[in-house]
Amino acid sequence: MCVAVIGGMDRLGSHYRREAERSGVELKVFNRLEGHFAPRLKNVDAVVIFTNKVSHRARHQALDVARHRNIPVIQHHSCGVCTLRECLNRLVNQEGETQK
Numbered sequence: 581m582c583v584a585v586i587g588g589m590d591r592l593g594s595h596y597r598r599e600a601e602r603s604g605v606e607l608k609v610f611n612r613l614e615g616h617f618a619p620r621l622k623n624v625d626a627v628v629i630f631t632n633k634v635s636h637r638a639r640h641q642a643l644d645v646a647r648h649r650n651i652p653v654i655q656h657h658s659c660g661v662c663t664l665r666e667c668l669n670r671l672v673n674q675e676g677e678t679q680k
Contacts, residue, residue, distance in 0.1 A: 587634030
């Protein structure tokens with residue numbers, strides 16, 4: 581499973597990746613609006629948006645791509661590692677239930 585994280589803190593990027601590894605998830609982290617990041621979201625299985633640390637423009641771009649591609653989105657106001665862990669657990673559990 582590949583998950584994109586939109587927003588969050590730059591300094592937590594390595595912690596996010598480590599947490600994703602523990603969950604068996606490949607993680608793409610977009611901490612700030614990078615030029616044309618939307619095309620890079622097309623191949624992800626889910627998107628996590630940390631709403632307290634993301635621009636409105638980046639959030640809207642991510643939601644548009646997810647809506648058009650039918651990609652599940654979790655939006656959370658907090659951007660800590662524990663929050664990411666909860667989001668990843670929810671996504672992994674949903675994927676497991678879908679495969680049953």
